[in-house]
Amino acid sequence: xxxSSLLEVRDLEKxxxxxxxxxxxKKVVIRALDGVTMEVAEGETVGVVGESxxxxxxxxxxxxxxxxPTAGEVLFRGRxxxxxxxxxxxxxxxxxxxxxxxxxxxxxxxxxTGGTIEEPLIVHGVKDRAExxxxxxxxxxxxxxxxxxxxxxxxxxSGGQRQRICIARALVLQPSLIVADEPVSALDVSIxxxxxxxxxxxxxxxxxxxxxxxxxxxxxxxxxDRVVVMYxxxxxxxxxxxxLFARPCHPYTRLLLEAVPVPDPRKRKKxxxxxxxxxxxxxxxxxxxxxxxxxxxxxxxxxRRDEPTMNEVTPGHFVACHRVPS
Amino acid sequence: MVPLLTIRNLRTCFxxxxxxxxxxAGIDLEVEKGETLGVVGESxxxxxxxxxxxLRLVPRPAxxxxxxxxxxxxxxLLGLDEEAMRTLRGREISMIFQExxxxxxxxxxxxxxxxxxxxxxxxxxxxxxxEMTVELLARVGIPDARKRVxxxxxxxSGGQRQRVMIAMAxxxxxxxLLADEPTTALDVTxxxxxxxxxxxLQEETGTAVxxxxxxxxxxxxTARRVAVMYAGQIVEEGPVEAIFSRPMHPYTIGxxxxxxxxxxxxxxxxxxxxxxxxxxxYFSADLKGCRxxxxxxxxxxxxxxxxxxxxxxxxxxxxxxxxAP
Numbered sequence: 001x002x003x004s005s006l007l008e009v010r011d012l013e014k015x016x017x018x019x020x021x022x023x024x025x026k027k028v029v030i031r032a033l034d035g036v037t038m039e040v041a042e043g044e045t046v047g048v049v050g051e052s053x054x055x056x057x058x059x060x061x062x063x064x065x066x067x068x069p070t071a072g073e074v075l076f077r078g079r080x081x082x083x084x085x086x087x088x089x090x091x092x093x094x095x096x097x098x099x100x101x102x103x104x105x106x107x108x109x110x111x112x113t114g115g116t117i118e119e120p121l122i123v124h125g126v127k128d129r130a131e132x133x134x135x136x137x138x139x140x141x142x143x144x145x146x147x148x149x150x151x152x153x154x155x156x157x158s159g160g161q162r163q164r165i166c167i168a169r170a171l172v173l174q175p176s177l178i179v180a181d182e183p184v185s186a187l188d189v190s191i192x193x194x195x196x197x198x199x200x201x202x203x204x205x206x207x208x209x210x211x212x213x214x215x216x217x218x219x220x221x222x223x224x225d226r227v228v229v230m231y232x233x234x235x236x237x238x239x240x241x242x243x244l245f246a247r248p249c250h251p252y253t254r255l256l257l258e259a260v261p262v263p264d265p266r267k268r269k270k271x272x273x274x275x276x277x278x279x280x281x282x283x284x285x286x287x288x289x290x291x292x293x294x295x296x297x298x299x300x301x302x303x304r305r306d307e308p309t310m311n312e313v314t315p316g317h318f319v320a321c322h323r324v325p326s
Numbered sequence: 327m328v329p330l331l332t333i334r335n336l337r338t339c340f341x342x343x344x345x346x347x348x349x350x351a352g353i354d355l356e357v358e359k360g361e362t363l364g365v366v367g368e369s370x371x372x373x374x375x376x377x378x379x380x381l382r383l384v385p386r387p388a389x390x391x392x393x394x395x396x397x398x399x400x401x402x403l404l405g406l407d408e409e410a411m412r413t414l415r416g417r418e419i420s421m422i423f424q425e426x427x428x429x430x431x432x433x434x435x436x437x438x439x440x441x442x443x444x445x446x447x448x449x450x451x452x453x454x455x456x457e458m459t460v461e462l463l464a465r466v467g468i469p470d471a472r473k474r475v476x477x478x479x480x481x482x483s484g485g486q487r488q489r490v491m492i493a494m495a496x497x498x499x500x501x502x503l504l505a506d507e508p509t510t511a512l513d514v515t516x517x518x519x520x521x522x523x524x525x526x527l528q529e530e531t532g533t534a535v536x537x538x539x540x541x542x543x544x545x546x547x548t549a550r551r552v553a554v555m556y557a558g559q560i561v562e563e564g565p566v567e568a569i570f571s572r573p574m575h576p577y578t579i580g581x582x583x584x585x586x587x588x589x590x591x592x593x594x595x596x597x598x599x600x601x602x603x604x605x606x607x608y609f610s611a612d613l614k615g616c617r618x619x620x621x622x623x624x625x626x627x628x629x630x631x632x633x634x635x636x637x638x639x640x641x642x643x644x645x646x647x648x649x650a651p
Contacts, residue, residue: 115551158604164513188369193600196598197600200595216513221586221592222598225594256514261521264546
């Protein structure tokens, strides 16, 4: 394990109990996270990729302390974030910020750009008004917002500009980790490129670490140093960016990469890999030892009996699959 | 060969608080029998309005088709009365939408909704329509179709709802299918299944597909020809290989350079070239020059004043730019 680990997530579990419809007495248990272990080093981008329901958003929300885990721990600079005192928690909130997917829903419509970006400074006790003003201007410059937008309201901006405001708000307290939950999914592709470039520039300028959550493999590959692939609450594969795409091992990772439409008509895929996904089941395989069992083209008898454990196939490349020899 | 659909100088506008917005500012387009035409562009470029205009479903009174011709199989759709359009919709031309949950009726079973198409357009009796419905659902890859016909939309997953929409849209073997972002709301592995399904069904029925999407990857994988839209106009059109390997319009070039590379390892400090600025939302009706002007790296004064036509640049490739090489 690296010495400079900023964030460590260990055996994280989160169970939601829901009723399937408002009149049903029967409760359904959803294991959003089922023993997730991962880490983020100082100044590093870790991409978390997976499809809807894999638990990637829940992971981000727990790291940002917007949600309590059912079991497991999250260590920030070696200390458990769920045993913090009030003061320590406040310090943690300065260090870790979050940017959400929908910039239309995550800004207060009645607050100006300046007010939105300034609020964290007020909350965290920067008393001097001139100092606050200076820092707001500083981050606005950094994210490329012109100064004349200071007194304007969210509805006056496009999605891309709004996401810049959200990033500025996250940045103003000089955090060391930003949880970015699908930060570009709601944006058009030309605007998406601008925001991704911006996030890379900011990372270099402020030595930020990102927990970069996305369903878009291309975006994750562009941004990340390391990539974690999740499926139904489990990490199925984790490796460096280069290694994961060069040698994907888990059948789910392969299926995912295979399914990405390549923007090049010369590389047209004929038919997608055989996929027996019974899409009628909301959570196929949530109760089987291997979560991917029902869709897996390589399943064996052992997959029905034993849960696969994380194996290190090459240094730094982890896979949870019986088919992949350690 | 006479094209299945020919659109000439189609202009659709919307009256808004800020004035008249030209959602379509003169569209010329042809769709051949059985082909797949990809229409790409970002939000607000008019790609959905194009599909709605073809079906004459532009929301009124705010929107209206002002000028142009939409000739489908020799008949100008803009000259038809509402009754004639109703028999055409769903039988000759059908549409599938982005969010299947919003396009299915939540209080009827999916079986009833598919059967309705068959009784209305193909004059089938209830029993025959019921049998056919089961067959259609099985055909679009829904397991246990005989049971599933009794399900309500909320009981199905997103991918299955989209399969139901496809079954409904293809129930009458239409000659033209307008697919508006059919896989955008779906997970990538489900997207791959749905695109493959569409392709198979298309080969079987010979239906022409207009695939509207913002996703250049999807277009590259499915379309034979591509039209790139920007601010209510087609700025470039051509065979899919030409658009991707020799893009001519600065907007197309910018779009392609905005996508993160998926087939190689990007450098740590690599940046996406992308396009600066944002899409302007409002144009005056008398605008002559180029609509991409403000964001264009090549623009000069001349681009402001000259009316721009979609000009041929070889091999069925057309571009609307006076500076294109």
